[in-house]
Amino acid sequence: MQINPHLGISQLNVHIGDQQILKNININFPNKAITAIIGPSGCGKTTLLKTMNRLIENSRGVNITGKVLINGQNIYDDYEDLTSLRKKMGLLAQRPTPLPMSIYANVVFGLKLHGIKDEKILQEKAEKYLRIASLWDEVHDRMRDPASKLSIGQQQRLCLARGLAIEPEIILCDEPTSALDPISSKKIEESFNELKQEYTIILVTHILRQARRLADYVVFMYLGEIIEFGPAKEIFENPKEQLTKEYIGGLIS
Amino acid sequence: MMKHKYFKKLEEQFFFGLMQLATVTILFGLLFILFTILWKGIPNLSWEMISQKPQGGFYMGGGGGILNAICGSLLLGLGSTILGLLLSIPIVIWLNIYAGQYSRNAVMVRTALDMLWGIPSIVFGAFGFIIMLALGIKASLLAGIVTLTLLILPIMVRGMDEVIKTIPKELHESTLSLGATRWEMATRVILRKALPGIVTATLLGFGRAIGDAAAVMFTAGFTDNIPQKLTDPVASLPLSIFFQLGSPFEIVRGRAYAAALVLTIIILVISFLSRLITAKYQKHSR
Ligand SMILES: Nc1ncnc2c1ncn2[C@@H]1O[C@H](COP(=O)(O)OP(=O)(O)O)[C@@H](O)[C@H]1O
Ligand SMILES: [Mg+2]
Numbered sequence: 457m458q459i460n461p462h463l464g465i466s467q468l469n470v471h472i473g474d475q476q477i478l479k480n481i482n483i484n485f486p487n488k489a490i491t492a493i494i495g496p497s498g499c500g501k502t503t504l505l506k507t508m509n510r511l512i513e514n515s516r517g518v519n520i521t522g523k524v525l526i527n528g529q530n531i532y533d534d535y536e537d538l539t540s541l542r543k544k545m546g547l548l549a550q551r552p553t554p555l556p557m558s559i560y561a562n563v564v565f566g567l568k569l570h571g572i573k574d575e576k577i578l579q580e581k582a583e584k585y586l587r588i589a590s591l592w593d594e595v596h597d598r599m600r601d602p603a604s605k606l607s608i609g610q611q612q613r614l615c616l617a618r619g620l621a622i623e624p625e626i627i628l629c630d631e632p633t634s635a636l637d638p639i640s641s642k643k644i645e646e647s648f649n650e651l652k653q654e655y656t657i658i659l660v661t662h663i664l665r666q667a668r669r670l671a672d673y674v675v676f677m678y679l680g681e682i683i684e685f686g687p688a689k690e691i692f693e694n695p696k697e698q699l700t701k702e703y704i705g706g707l708i709s
Numbered sequence: 710m711m712k713h714k715y716f717k718k719l720e721e722q723f724f725f726g727l728m729q730l731a732t733v734t735i736l737f738g739l740l741f742i743l744f745t746i747l748w749k750g751i752p753n754l755s756w757e758m759i760s761q762k763p764q765g766g767f768y769m770g771g772g773g774g775i776l777n778a779i780c781g782s783l784l785l786g787l788g789s790t791i792l793g794l795l796l797s798i799p800i801v802i803w804l805n806i807y808a809g810q811y812s813r814n815a816v817m818v819r820t821a822l823d824m825l826w827g828i829p830s831i832v833f834g835a836f837g838f839i840i841m842l843a844l845g846i847k848a849s850l851l852a853g854i855v856t857l858t859l860l861i862l863p864i865m866v867r868g869m870d871e872v873i874k875t876i877p878k879e880l881h882e883s884t885l886s887l888g889a890t891r892w893e894m895a896t897r898v899i900l901r902k903a904l905p906g907i908v909t910a911t912l913l914g915f916g917r918a919i920g921d922a923a924a925v926m927f928t929a930g931f932t933d934n935i936p937q938k939l940t941d942p943v944a945s946l947p948l949s950i951f952f953q954l955g956s957p958f959e960i961v962r963g964r965a966y967a968a969a970l971v972l973t974i975i976i977l978v979i980s981f982l983s984r985l986i987t988a989k990y991q992k993h994s995r
Binding site for chain 1: 809811877879880882886887889901904991
């Protein structure tokens with residue numbers, strides 16, 4: 457599809473215990489676009505996402521074969537250092553996860569981990585990414601307040617800003633709006649629409665309408681396999697696979 | 710049908726009544742204890758009591774006070790709590806972050822700690838005593854601190870552990886995703902998040918350590934002096950209370966309540982101070 461994908465997966469199989477969770481996954485995610493991963497719950501979407509930044513290894517009894525390539529390098533053997541791998545990817549979790557510290561400290565947490573100490577740079581970046589996550593106006597005068605005081609929707613935007621601040625190339629999102637009210641969800645979605653100019657976004661979602669609104673490409677997964685992958689328009693309007701048709705049509709869920 | 714409903718209501722009323730009874734019993738017990746200590750303790754409490762060591766014949770009604778036991782208990786309580794913290798924090802980090810919550814080793818350690826938790830303190834005391842005999846060590850502040858630390862370690866570790874376990878996995882994952890190592894995650898995020906629970910567990914441990922008589926009876930000894938070094942024997946408030954209560958003299962038995970009052974106040978003050986400090990610290994974090 458393209459010459460140099462940021463993120464590609466080849467022949468990936470994941471077993472947890474004696475259960476096979478992901479079956480022979482092959483895909484190259486399009487650069488600087490939103491790819492939505494859809495499929496019924498339990499089909500392996502979260503697991504797939506976690507193989508991309510190696511969080512999956514923290515589960516017990518995991519066995520991974522195959523490759524996940526970032527800029528051509530297999531993250532399972534070329535990257536010694538998880539920190540530098542994870543610097544390339546931001547993760548937005550299902551529920552907001554404010555760190556137990558101030559709003560400001562949350563945004564610059566990753567930057568500090570990566571060795572940036574200059575207070576002026578930290579402040580500039582904090583402002584920049586809070587603006588991108590459209591949270592700046594709401595928090596600029598109370599940056600030293602604990603992040604836990606924000607509303608759930610604000611917290612999720614804070615987490616987005618925090619992830620963006622480490623300046624990744626790829627953003628991984630696992631149902632990032634499922635805990636949010638409609639207005640906050642809309643704000644997050646609007647951010648994604650802007651962010652796709654510069655980032656490769658992988659968005660796991662179980663909300664089909666969200667995928668329709670946002671996705672440039674869609675991956676449909678079922679029982680640990682990729683059933684179909686293609687431009688969003690094709691998947692939604694003219695799916696090739698029977699299973700995809702049934703899922704889009706609401707026959708399976 | 711009607712009958713069923715009727716019984717349901719009766720059942721509900723019965724258990725509600727039981728709950729109220731339990732609450733009242735606990736409150737009444739607590740108030741009764743506090744009242745007794747205050748009632749009998751305050752008349753016997755004097756500046757001499759808390760500022761002087763026992764003089765000759767103190768246990769037969771002579772002059773002096775319980776400064777030896779106050780200092781001793783503070784040293785034993787704080788010493789074992791600090792040592793307990795130094796040990797329990799690495800253990801809970803290991804249990805929750807390095808071992809993985811459900812690894813076999815972690816399950817084993819948790820089970821072992823739960824069993825230790827249930828062992829009466831006299832057994833810890835006797836165990837410490839046997840070890841001391843074998844090594845030829847005399848009853849001392851150090852031996853008392855070590856024994857008390859063993860006694861409160863399960864309380865502290867499991868208390869903190871239960872709190873850290875409730876921290877959502879997503880917080881771990883988000884922190885790691887920002888590029889934190891497991892160590893950075895543990896120290897900068899997880900411990901901070903669990904701080905109130907850590908303080909509570911520490912206070913539970915401290916209360917148990919400073920209030921326990923059986924564990925220090927053989928291991929710390931008893932003396933009318935204030936220890937100058939770790940190898941000196943040391944007095945403690947619970948034992949001081951115990952000895953005074955056993956006295957045939959009315960006035961000495963009365964002083965036992967004053968000593969109990971001092972012990973209660975120490976625990977309350979330390980508990981209050983640590984909560985205050987935590988709250989202040991947390992205002993800026995959480
Ligand atoms: N740590 C784990 N241990 C055992 N099974 C797991 C674990 N994580 C996920 N699974 C299983 O893997 C399958 C896919 O899970 P997941 O990736 O969370 O699905 P989705 O995100 O699409 O709902 C499910 O059947 C789930 O039970
Ligand atoms: Mg999921």
